[in-house]
Amino acid sequence: MCACVLPTFVTELTLAALVILTLGAAFSYKWRGVGFASAVIALILGLLAAKSDAYGVLVFAVALINLISLVALDNRIKGVDYCLVGLMGLATLTVFTVQSLSLVLAALVLVSVPTYVLVMLREGGANTEIGLKYIVFMVFATVLFFIGAVMLAAGGDPVLGYVLLILGLSLEVGVAPLHEWVPDVFAAADPIPISVIASLAKIVPFVAALRIITSFSFDERLVLFTAALAAFSMFAGNIGALTAREHARVLAYSTVANMGYVLACVACGAACGAAATPAGGVGGASGSELALALVGGLLLLFANSFGKIGFFNAIKGEGSFSPFMFILAFSFIGVPPLLGFWGKFYILLSLVGVGYLWLAAVLVLNSAISIPYYVRLARELGVGWRLRLTDVVVFIVTMFTLATVALPLVEWLVKSMGVLSLGVM
């Protein structure tokens, strides 16, 4: 399926999906189900346009689960919220398909802006205060990211361009020390929209950063800067989570730590630089450390997505089935053969490959530091068997987390995602 079957229809499919989403949002004011249906149709079209089967399926799954979990939140713009998530999913599905810098940046905006609305959603009103705080940070992050990307593309100062891009990325996804908004927003907003922000919204910023960074060559000091930032974020996130009591705050700091792990892939991408991509900017990274970093980063982002959706839904439903909570916790810790392990495994492999053994050791240490709070989270949120909508969502994400027990599936994921194009034109 996907681009290999329908290469010439990618643009048409994406445009059709956008039209369906727009119409769905318009009609959902009258019929709420239309919003949900149009979001699902848009995601299916986006899946057909996706460049990697494995990547497409996983993004589709994350977005669809986000849609299902949104059913549990009765809000004033019911119907439109589905379309917003559909739009985010569509942008995430096509971020590898587009080749120009402008479209990669457009995908970033399409993922970021819907979260401005989603973060304010709650039952019977709107979280305007927390929404404003979030929007200010996100706008600032997007601007930094854009300036950095444009500076790099226009041949400006590469050091300044790179640093601005990384700072923008850090602010956008919550890498320490630019993570201050994360615990406040995660704790104050409703768990369901936060589960979207903590899952689907995290993928595109990293992919965009990695694609831009791999188009250029950078000084080793910049790689070291990124690696140091990644290490700091791991420690800050995990220590913060260890000391936090409120579940949402623990998950917020867990996000900070996880973004540190994924930033390590960006460091690896910077270390490999343009060497991994052929002239012209766009090329597969198969077989290189960069491919390993890309696969590791994506797998970790998906593991983080499924885990965060599960835990936030458990918070919303005041607990969920205890074994599922433990499985999600173990995946976060990186216990094989759960999905979270494969992310860390390929990140470590790429770090060892580029000679960043110390960062690999820091990652290992942080995996151990994270054990107590994930186990505590699982214990406190774990309850007996029952069947509400939030429990169904937890069940689904647990199955995805467990799916990598089947090793042929891991092989498929790695092969399929390892050939994704990096670099931009």
Added chain:
Amino acid sequence: MIELLLLFLLVPLVVTFVAPLLPPRAASYLTALAFAVPFFGVLYLLFGGVTADVTLMRFPAPVGRLYVFSDAITAVFSLSICAVSAMVALYAIPYMEHRFKEMGLDPRKEFRKYIFIYDLYAVSMLWIVHSGNLLLLYVFLEIMLITAFLLIYLYGYGNRQWVGLLYFIWCLIAGVLTLVGFLVIASESGTLALDELMHLHKISTVAWAFIFFGMVIELPGLGPHIWLPWAHAEAPTPVSALLSPLTVGLAGYVMLRISLVDPSFFVVYRTPIFAYAALTSIYAGFAVFMQKDFKRLLAYSTISQMGYILIALCVGGVFGTMGVAIQYMSHAFGKSILFMCAGGLIALYGLRDVERMGGLHDYVPELSNAAVIGFMNLAGILTVGMLGELFILRGAVEAFGLNLAYILPIVFIFILSGWYGFYTIRKVFYGRPRSELKSKSISGYLYVPLFVIGVLSVLFLFPPLSSSLVGNLYECVRYLIGGGAL
């Protein structure tokens, strides 16, 4: 023949998912039978001198081929794991019922959860030794860790949740450090498949260092050993009876496999590693005398015995390697018997404090006699433990010559094991009773499995088991590393 190996290994894995559906007694019998299948299967392969190798799948580089295999080295480890896991499964029938009642849990309902985790734990150990790829090995290493953690966390004694976390954190650090070592190998050699690595014969010092320090935490050596007495003492006894005899020694197996690829690390750092191992063994051996808690006492004995394994590893060569394997088996048999004895005393009298024991032979001669066999294994007296000590000493003589600075500590460690063994027997089972205890009838499940293991430990000292085991082991190790003559 080759597919048979996969079949042997799959039987307990399938049973893991079937056993929870059955009542406790049936589930335990099925588990014991499930482990009897690979036990006799591996024995059959061993007698036939067959080396089996089954490809599971091929992973993209640098992971390489995932496969399971069996040779004489894996056979020794596998036989130990199967025998002990099968017997402990039976032993757990009355023990866990007692524990569930003690914790106020519904025994029937809780046993389903317990047997699933227990089976997965034992299966993961079995698959570790048969894994032909370091990634596959690591996956099962971590499944072993997580299942053991859950058993301690859910059913342990004392502050079980804290102890469980302590165990989890230390062993995860150990595991992931080892993983980094494996990844360095992958990066340098382009594969994690053991057969391909055997052709390359090259493990860098950096990779070795990560693996060595990781596995020394898991083993454990002196210093990182602090987690072990807590975990092994506070775990429910059937879990202690796997943790101590089987799990920790697998760290030795991992190092053994890596040293068969390239023993340079042990060759270069032989003297400091030997000194460290001897110090571990002697320190822990003397620490046994200081313990008041019977299970803690046994835990320190485990640390001392793991010192043997480290000595055998750094001695290396054909005999050192054989010593590692047979020492693992003798310790597995001996220590599982002893932990089950300790558990029997807990189940019958609620006793753990050795100061309150004494004269128990009069009340529970079954456990007392079994404990004697257990300590005979540790001390290397008339059991397979004799072979273990023999090969370690022979290996040491080949590696160091008749240098008394090396040989005397080894001999002293052997004596120390016998010393603390008989000290414990006297303190716990003989002399005048220190508590007002009464003779109690004891369930057959609490002592028959101990004697089955005891008989096995003696049988492996005599032909045909010993001749087949030693002969094939010798040929296998000599083939893998070359040189030496029996």
